[in-house]
Amino acid sequence: MKIRAILADTGRAAGTAANLLNAGWTNTTAIPLPQGAFTLPQQALAVFVEAPWDQLxxxxxxxxxxxxxxxxxxxxxxxxxxxxxxxxxxPLIIAPVPNAPNGVPGMATVVADFGGGTFRIPSPRKRYIWHVSVGDASDEVGFWVDAPVEMPKLGA
Incomplete structure (x- = not known):
């Protein structure tokens, strides 16, 4: 089995493909929470899974x-x-490719779209990693979270 994970700003599955906006990013900026912690902007995690014939x-x-x-x-x-x-x-069931001969691997695509503010992170200026697994197969995709930029205040 093979797995490939990709980060995007947003996305949705479209059969065994995915429609992704700004796919492949590797850094973002934290958003401060009132309680002193931080959160992340919206993100989508697209996962492409290919399974051999005997695991369909x-x-x-x-x-x-x-x-x-x-x-x-x-x-x-x-x-x-x-x-x-x-x-x-x-849960995931990977179906055979329609009209393909026996032995052809199957594909499945899952897109998890997380709205902004979904996660609480303890601090920015760190790397965060999505760990993805199906059975014995795994992949990971990481991203750097920078500190929020403080905007200058007029008259201060």
Missing amino acids: NRPLKLILELKDDDDKIVEINRSQTPSMPARVEH
Whole structure:
């Protein structure tokens, strides 16, 4: 099995393809939260999965986890306690390619679109990494989060 993960600003699955806006970015800027922590702008994680013939039409589990560069899982931004980890488990069944002969691998595409403010990060100026896995196959895609830019105030 092969997996490929790509970050974009937003996206949606379109069969085994994906429609992505600003795909492939590797850095973003944190957004301050009133409680002193930070959050991230909107982002989409597109995952392309190719499975060999003998693994088609079987139930699989796609797992997405967002961690910082210290391997600590990021939290979902919510006011209730306890906190929830930024972990998504999604059932997945990869179908054969229509009209293809036996032996041709199947493809599936999943796009997870997260709105701005979904995640709570402890600090900017760090690297964060999406860990993606299906069975024994895995991939990861990381991105740098810069500190928010403070705008100059007129008359200050």
